[in-house]
Amino acid sequence: MILTVTLNPSVDISYKLNQLEIDNVNRTSSVSKTAGGKGLNVTRVLFQANSPVIATGFKGGYLGAFIEDELNASQIKNSFYPIKEETRNCIAVLHEGNQTEILESGPYISTDELQGFIKHFEELMDEVQLVVFSGSLPAGVPVNYYSDLIKICNHKSIPVIADTSGIALTTLLERSNKPFAIKPNLDELSQILGYTVSENITEMKNALKHEMFNGIQWIFVSLGANGSIVKHADEYYKVNIPKIGVVNPVGSGDATVAGFASAYSKDKSVIEIIKTANTFGMLNAMEQQTGCINIDKFEGLYKQIKIIEV
Ligand code: ATP
Numbered sequence: 001m002i003l004t005v006t007l008n009p010s011v012d013i014s015y016k017l018n019q020l021e022i023d024n025v026n027r028t029s030s031v032s033k034t035a036g037g038k039g040l041n042v043t044r045v046l047f048q049a050n051s052p053v054i055a056t057g058f059k060g061g062y063l064g065a066f067i068e069d070e071l072n073a074s075q076i077k078n079s080f081y082p083i084k085e086e087t088r089n090c091i092a093v094l095h096e097g098n099q100t101e102i103l104e105s106g107p108y109i110s111t112d113e114l115q116g117f118i119k120h121f122e123e124l125m126d127e128v129q130l131v132v133f134s135g136s137l138p139a140g141v142p143v144n145y146y147s148d149l150i151k152i153c154n155h156k157s158i159p160v161i162a163d164t165s166g167i168a169l170t171t172l173l174e175r176s177n178k179p180f181a182i183k184p185n186l187d188e189l190s191q192i193l194g195y196t197v198s199e200n201i202t203e204m205k206n207a208l209k210h211e212m213f214n215g216i217q218w219i220f221v222s223l224g225a226n227g228s229i230v231k232h233a234d235e236y237y238k239v240n241i242p243k244i245g246v247v248n249p250v251g252s253g254d255a256t257v258a259g260f261a262s263a264y265s266k267d268k269s270v271i272e273i274i275k276t277a278n279t280f281g282m283l284n285a286m287e288q289q290t291g292c293i294n295i296d297k298f299e300g301l302y303k304q305i306k307i308i309e310v
Pocket of ligand 1: 184227280
């Protein structure tokens with residue numbers, strides 16, 4: 001069983017408009033409301049790939065209940081921890097080929113709730129073989145919270161994939177409890193290193209040798225349409241992917257994480273794990289819905305991926 005952790009989930013609302021009129025009333029009948037957040041994208045993709053998964057995180061109020069109902073309706077196992085404040089909405093307005101977004105920062109998590117979740121998380125560990133942490137930390141959550149959770153996993157020898165950015169990522173890289181794997185994209189990697197990293201192999205290898213990555217088994221640097229560069233132990237791989245018909249690439253990083261988790265939990269080889277992760281990323285980019293793959297197209301893409309040890 002893979003446990004996904006989404007501490008700041010959202011109800012993602014999408015409104016389609018022919019034209020966005022500023023300072024005026026905009027009406028639409030084209031509305032979609034879905035359970036969102038990076039960890040829930042990972043969850044959905046794992047479920048679609050027939051990998052056993054359970055989702056957790058904080059849920060509050062009606063919107064928290066909506067997320068739970070959505071997951072239950074899709075028969076996705078979940079066990080969210082209740083909080084006092086309301087789970088957030090994130091709104092995307094699709095208009096004239098643009099996407100204008102309004103993202104709520106989300107609920108404030110109290111000290112009692114933080115402690116309560118740790119206990120809840122420890123209980124979930126009993127049935128779990130791999131943990132995925134995705135996304136940002138909601139207000140009230142200390143920057144070292146992921147590290148505290150990783151410490152619990154490390155004690156139980158349960159590997160952790162951490163896909164976060166900014167201060168949450170730098171903090172967890174500074175601590176002694178390291179995740180097993182991280183998946184930064186180029187921007188996230190540049191941000192934590194403090195300079196702009198390019199896709200040049202030599203430069204990338206130097207960047208990934210930085211001491212802040214010591215103790216991390218897998219670093220999966222995703223490069224969008226250009227595939228990825230992967231560090232596993234002391235080996236480096238350049239992953240070349242085929243050209244595909246892209247529909248919506250948002251959430252491809254989350255699908256990549258799902259692919260990694262799925263293959264790793266099935267004891268696949270290093271090359272198979274890398275290929276599966278990239279294939280899932282591409283499969284997501286080929287779908288309209290964020291965090292969604294058509295697993296029937298897996299084989300066709302998988303065999304076109306070329307991996308070179310560099
Ligand atoms: P997000 O934050 O939206 O989840 P990300 O920036 O973390 O995305 P990307 O590097 O964009 O992740 O994509 C992850 C993987 O998905 C890539 O390594 C690649 O395999 C696949 N992918 C993404 N975009 C494309 C694309 N335009 N064409 C082909 N494959 C893509």
